[in-house]
Amino acid sequence: MNILWLQSAGCGGCTMSLLCAESPNLFDLFASAGLEFLWHPSLSEASGAEVCRLLEAVESGAQKLDILCVEGSIVHGPKNTGRYHMLAGTGRSMLDWVQSLAPKAEHVIAVGTCATYGGVTSAGDNPADATGLQYDGRHAGAALPASFRARSGLPVINISGCPIHPDWVAETLLLLSQGELGADDLDIYARPRFYTDTLVHHACPKNEFYEYKASAEELSQIGCMMEHLGCIGTQAVGDCNIRLWNGEGSCTRAGYPCINCTAPEFEEPGHGFTQTPKFAGIPVGLPTDMPKAWFMALASLSKRATPARVAKNATSDRIIVPPSVKSRKHD
Amino acid sequence: MTDATTLLVGPFNRVEGDLEIRLEVADGRVRAAYANSPLFRGFEMILQGKGPMDALTITPRICGICSISQSMAAAHALADLAQVSPAPEGAKVAQLLHMVENVSDHLMHFNLFFMPDFARPIYSDRPWFDRAVTRFTALKGSALKRATEARTQLMHIVGLLGGKWPHTLAIQPGGVTYAPTARDKVRIGADLAAFRSYLEEVVFGAPLEAFVDLTQIEQLSGWSSGDLALFLSISDDLSLDTSGIGAGKYLSFGAYPLPSGPLFQRGILCDGVAGLLDQRDIVEEIPSSWMLGADAHPSQGMTMPDEDMREDAYSWCKAPRLGGVPHETGALARQAIDGHPLAVALAREGSVRARVVGRLLELARSQIEMERLLASINVREPFMRQVKLPKEGAGVGMVEAARGALGHWIKVENGLISSYQIIAPTTWNFSPRDRHGVPGPLEAALVGASVRAGEDTPVSVQHIVRSFDPCMVCTVH
Numbered sequence: 001m002n003i004l005w006l007q008s009a010g011c012g013g014c015t016m017s018l019l020c021a022e023s024p025n026l027f028d029l030f031a032s033a034g035l036e037f038l039w040h041p042s043l044s045e046a047s048g049a050e051v052c053r054l055l056e057a058v059e060s061g062a063q064k065l066d067i068l069c070v071e072g073s074i075v076h077g078p079k080n081t082g083r084y085h086m087l088a089g090t091g092r093s094m095l096d097w098v099q100s101l102a103p104k105a106e107h108v109i110a111v112g113t114c115a116t117y118g119g120v121t122s123a124g125d126n127p128a129d130a131t132g133l134q135y136d137g138r139h140a141g142a143a144l145p146a147s148f149r150a151r152s153g154l155p156v157i158n159i160s161g162c163p164i165h166p167d168w169v170a171e172t173l174l175l176l177s178q179g180e181l182g183a184d185d186l187d188i189y190a191r192p193r194f195y196t197d198t199l200v201h202h203a204c205p206k207n208e209f210y211e212y213k214a215s216a217e218e219l220s221q222i223g224c225m226m227e228h229l230g231c232i233g234t235q236a237v238g239d240c241n242i243r244l245w246n247g248e249g250s251c252t253r254a255g256y257p258c259i260n261c262t263a264p265e266f267e268e269p270g271h272g273f274t275q276t277p278k279f280a281g282i283p284v285g286l287p288t289d290m291p292k293a294w295f296m297a298l299a300s301l302s303k304r305a306t307p308a309r310v311a312k313n314a315t316s317d318r319i320i321v322p323p324s325v326k327s328r329k330h331d
Numbered sequence: 332m333t334d335a336t337t338l339l340v341g342p343f344n345r346v347e348g349d350l351e352i353r354l355e356v357a358d359g360r361v362r363a364a365y366a367n368s369p370l371f372r373g374f375e376m377i378l379q380g381k382g383p384m385d386a387l388t389i390t391p392r393i394c395g396i397c398s399i400s401q402s403m404a405a406a407h408a409l410a411d412l413a414q415v416s417p418a419p420e421g422a423k424v425a426q427l428l429h430m431v432e433n434v435s436d437h438l439m440h441f442n443l444f445f446m447p448d449f450a451r452p453i454y455s456d457r458p459w460f461d462r463a464v465t466r467f468t469a470l471k472g473s474a475l476k477r478a479t480e481a482r483t484q485l486m487h488i489v490g491l492l493g494g495k496w497p498h499t500l501a502i503q504p505g506g507v508t509y510a511p512t513a514r515d516k517v518r519i520g521a522d523l524a525a526f527r528s529y530l531e532e533v534v535f536g537a538p539l540e541a542f543v544d545l546t547q548i549e550q551l552s553g554w555s556s557g558d559l560a561l562f563l564s565i566s567d568d569l570s571l572d573t574s575g576i577g578a579g580k581y582l583s584f585g586a587y588p589l590p591s592g593p594l595f596q597r598g599i600l601c602d603g604v605a606g607l608l609d610q611r612d613i614v615e616e617i618p619s620s621w622m623l624g625a626d627a628h629p630s631q632g633m634t635m636p637d638e639d640m641r642e643d644a645y646s647w648c649k650a651p652r653l654g655g656v657p658h659e660t661g662a663l664a665r666q667a668i669d670g671h672p673l674a675v676a677l678a679r680e681g682s683v684r685a686r687v688v689g690r691l692l693e694l695a696r697s698q699i700e701m702e703r704l705l706a707s708i709n710v711r712e713p714f715m716r717q718v719k720l721p722k723e724g725a726g727v728g729m730v731e732a733a734r735g736a737l738g739h740w741i742k743v744e745n746g747l748i749s750s751y752q753i754i755a756p757t758t759w760n761f762s763p764r765d766r767h768g769v770p771g772p773l774e775a776a777l778v779g780a781s782v783r784a785g786e787d788t789p790v791s792v793q794h795i796v797r798s799f800d801p802c803m804v805c806t807v808h
Binding site: 015017028040086219250257 | 339340341342343344345347348349350351367369370371372373376377378379380381382384385387388389392393394395396398439443444447448450451468469470471475476479480482483484486487489490491492493494495496497498499500501503506507508509510512636638639640647713714715717787788793804
């Protein structure tokens with residue numbers, strides 16, 4: 001299957017992250033799956049006029065297109081002209097190109113939270129009037145209408161994440177190439193469920209601290225970051241702590257909170273990214289699928305039951321007290 | 332002289348972000364060039380009204396290729412605002428993260444962005460063509476794959492210390508959020524050792540020290556190993572030492588601050604003469620930019636896009652000038668201003684070759700410095716100092732991204748950001764014409780580039796543009 005990749009109003013970080021794919025490297029992975037780039041702005045040889053001719057051929061139907069990947073949000077400004085991003089050399093806005101090319105593709109994929117929902121480019125007062133491809137934040141209908149379907153019959157497949165994990169994109173493409181990704185495999189925001197059926201909280205190494213609500217008070221302390229430091233890993237979809245990043249990393253493993261970057265509108269949490277908003281001293285925004293009263297009851301109970309080891313470590317920058325290991329029984 | 336014809340070149344790929352260049356061509360040469368950054372996002376406006384700490388989450392997302400540089404500049408600006416310095420060991424870890432990113436960017440540039448142009452059919456009659464095709468064909472060349480794998484493994488250091496790349500939140504004004512252990516340190520040491528083997532086996536074909544010890548351009552002709560030798564032979568054949576000559580004015584904000592000063596010195600180099608850099612002499616000029624307002628120092632500057640995109644402007648990029656003069660920034664500038672003798676000579680040459688070799692020189696020097704830095708980290712010490720920001724004040728963060736000088740200027744009122752101005756490396760290098768009609772560094776370097784008959788996207792122009800390693804998403808932000 002061929003892939004046309006366009007970079008719209010984003011940072012290019014999703015391509016950079018994708019290049020971190022390993023075992024095998026991205027190039028070998030694509031070759032083995034019969035995936036090839038028709039054009040990719042960071043990787044292909046063709047530049048300038050050659051690219052313009054290719055885009056025209058796809059638009060006219062002379063060049064068949066299997067997969068259109070769009071990275072970066074789509075800007076509509078100024079004044080709904082889309083001219084804040086004119087695709088170089090073409091005299092046309094990226095908005096115009098995307099609307100024209102998407103119906104030609106068998107599959108359309110939005111790569112990263114900018115392309116899916118608007119992302120950081122749409123933060124603040126959204127100066128460039130940025131949206132995702134098919135969603136404007138949580139609302140369906142953006143650069144492409146809510147009713148849009150690619151030739152395959154699927155809506156835009158939203159691989160959100162800021163940035164995406166390389167495997168999320170690679171595995172989506174592999175599944176598509178084998179005809180193994182259908183409408184039921186997407187969640188309510190059209191994200192592939194293979195990485196959104198789990199929470200960032202799952203396999204977070206701070207789970208024991210979470211169990212006792214043994215909390216870090218400042219960044220660099222190793223306790224749970226939910227109570228004070230804005231972590232929403234218990235609500236954020238993603239398998240970040242299960243499959244890990246760049247070897248053995250994840251946000252929470254490196255000591256900073258999950259900011260829910262796979263979610264629409266994560267860029268405007270309504271409070272500082274590393275602060276937990278509270279009401280009467282109690283964090284707002286508790287785990288979504290747990291009754292609040294039960295959460296409060298369990299939290300107050302577990303807080304009182306916190307082992308000294310867990311409490312002490314929670315406010316340290318490294319493990320001070322190791323787990324007690326049962327000594328051998330005396331003979 | 333024949334009349335000039337106009338070429339519009341774009342989309343310009345294998346640069347980070349979108350770029351369009353208008354060329355006036357006469358007698359087979361570029362007579363004038365106009366660089367347009369065609370994308371406006373408005374990060375400086377997005378930051379207004381946010382809590383200052385949110386800059387650490389938002390600014391890295393300006394750029395996915397120099398994300399850590401943006402983090403560093405923001406952390407420095409916030410530390411300056413609070414008048415504190417980070418915990419010393421935390422500063423070292425932050426610096427190591429920054430070096431890994433810069434090194435990784437240099438590697439990517441050489442292998443994935445710059446070299447693939449020599450595998451184009453237009454060069455099929457050259458003696459080195461077959462090797463260029465095997466090693467550097469876009470998406471397929473053996474060198475590209477190996478470089479990508481080496482970079483991926485090097486990035487494990489960022490995974491371990493920073494959680495992920497790009498867009499880590501580990502770097503803070505007071506240090507870093509993760510305290511590495513002795514075990515982490517040996518693991519990182521192993522990653523660095525593997526990267527050194529790769530560089531010595533593949534890129535340089537010799538011990539790094541042998542390259543770093545070179546002092547004169549003439550010695551390059553004796554370099555016979557690694558992909559570096561392939562590049563040098565291509566460069567000799569295509570005279571890349573006389574192509575894309577810049578204006579000979581360089582600046583560096585100084586890279587990797589240590590208590591004793593930056594590892595690579597801060598300063599300027601004008602026509603071979605070294606001087607001090609005073610950031611107060613920076614002015615962003617906007618007559619050729621689709622921007623409203625007035626020319627200003629970034630601490631007083633503002634970003635108001637001209638929604639009508641007036642006819643006499645041609646880019647969203649502002650034109651930063653130091654003392655009224657455009658300056659080139661990047662690895663070549665950094666190494667020359669630091670006084671490395673080979674780099675000083677190359678800066679005088681100011682060519683496509685000089686920029687590429689300057690970058691490789693820095694790649695080699697940085698590997699040696701990363702090893703030294705890692706060895707100096709004391710894992711028993713704290714890595715973070717808690718920082719309380721004032722409700723009012725201003726700060727500046729000046730760092731060196733892979734592509735050159737990056738500055739953040741923040742102003743805080745009532746505990747919220749009232750102004751945030753950013754000047755990125757490519758804002759300097761790819762700036763449009765200024766108040767006096769003086770072209771930016773790239774625009775000047777393109778004058779005289781050869782255009783073959785029938786070429787609509789001249790390959791010599793592509794070499795020159797890519798020799799700067801532009802990052803267009805940073806440029807306008």
